[in-house]
Amino acid sequence: MIRIALKMLVGDRARYLGIVMGLTFAALLITQQSAIFVGLMTRTFGSITDLGQPGIWVMDPKVQFVDDVKPLQDTELLRVRGVDGVAWAVPLYKGLLKVRLHDGAYQTCNVFGLDDATLLGGPPEMVEGTLADLRRAEGVIVDENGANGKLATVRPDGTRVPLRVGDTLELNDHRAIVVGICRVSRTFQSQPVLYTTYQRATTYAPRERKLLSFVLADPKPGVDPSELCARIEAATGLQALTSDGFKTATYGYFMKYTGIPINFGIAVLLGFVIGTAIAGQTFYNFTLDNLRHFGTLKAMGATGPLLLAMILVQALVAGSIGWGLGVGGASLFGIVSRNSELAFRMPWQLLAISGGAVLFICLASALLAIKTVLRLEPAIVFKG
């Protein structure tokens, strides 16, 4: 009878298409919008991800997210090093500096100054040159997108010349030579990213009393990172977070203080509601149109549980196909937009969420249909 149920469903092409399209639309909208949302949210903590080290970030207690730099005194580095359980600790400079290009134009860049001795915290991927090249005098590493985009110089005839290894820049009247090109995760900040050593960064930066942005630390083997964070906080009065904790805090800040989650939440909800309306409505209508046939089956001895199973199978099959098409469509969208500015990330949890939503839509409309069918008086079959 399950096969019969499926033929009943698929047999009415137009209606079947309507049901599946509704579910596809719901799944597509939910998955695609949440994927963009997740993508954007991942960008918020792109700089933390790039740092790679599963270490500890020490910062001013008032810092709320990774781009919210509140400088520390250089001596804080030594205090962190002094905390029991810290294997090593290095300084990190992170700040926005104006870069003067060849053609005289200025461009603000996101500059990272890495510990001179270890160069810890460098870019995740080098395209040209190596991280060690930073040790060369006046060396800086520039990110690929910046080098091809905002840092490119425009010739009088309009052609763009990308910034290349060997080119020079000027930061606050200090010369800098490009020694490498790297690739970094996209962040919310659209500025080019520039890596240099900590010492050099502090000379590039405007004279200020405090220049240390973060202290990066790592626990000794066997020391629990979160426990060490607590110890650092107690000893220094600073804020210490594991990189996961810092990601969460950053992401939480954006969730709380920007309209992004609400906007996407509305889009996702809209997909859900519209999908439910279309698919639920068509499926319910499908059942209503088949009421006479369900009545006939009932008269011929179909039991309640059997009818229930038939309707559930109809709903779940339509749901699976709709979900598959929707998620497939969303993936396609992701692949097409892979090389664009668009943020798009589709972890398996999103598939589970859209699957759950579609399942809910199907079960809800099936339940509605089942209620009607179970209440149905088989005597209607004699009506002309």
Place this chain on the structure above:
Amino acid sequence: MSPAPAPAAAPAAAPALAIRCRGVEKSYGSGDALVHALRKVDLDVAMGELLMLVGPSGCGKTTLISVLAGILDADAGEVAVLGADLRTMAKREVTRWRGEQVGFVFQAYNLVPTLTVEENVAIPLLLRGTPRRLALARAGELLEQVGLGARRRSAPRDLSGGQQQRVAIARSLVHEPRLLVCDEPTSALDAETGHGVMELLRAHAVRADRALVLVTHDSRIFEFADRIARMEDGRIRAVEPGRAALATEPH
């Protein structure tokens, strides 16, 4: 040779009773909208018999066969069908009993349009869990009997009304039910086609171990009845022998 003692009741003399109704009442609605569809109906139907229920529109014919077939509960009275006391059985039991013992033919055929003809015929068997292949094979045999063997894979909508009703008859018989209820099986058909459908029913459905109750207001087919029960305003006014009983020996 000593003659065997005669049994107390000779089965040949009194054919077994398929249906026995006493004082059956059924009403719809309540208050001002209360309709007494059946008012104390008494009716007996014998095995091997084709009984026609006739009467003016709204007199309760459909209600009565619904009660007899176990798809509607009577409000009062005694309803014994094929040895089952329907009024005391649980709903689930009645459903199962119906699936095994009763075949239906409807005025509107009620074939599922998205299934093939043979799948439609196989439904009563599939409903009781017969494997698909067996059920379809049996459906094919029945379709041969009603002269539609060549149309097994057709869609119902590609058949004429008379052909669709023949498919419905095949479906009503495929699981060998012991009671067949037909509501206006010929009303949607022209005289000639209706005649053909009734001939088919008499030829294949009427059997010594089966009772048929057929509702109609189509006087052209009265000749196919063994007995005719005339209903009026929820009551059975008279039961008369039909022409089939006069014309032929008991089958």
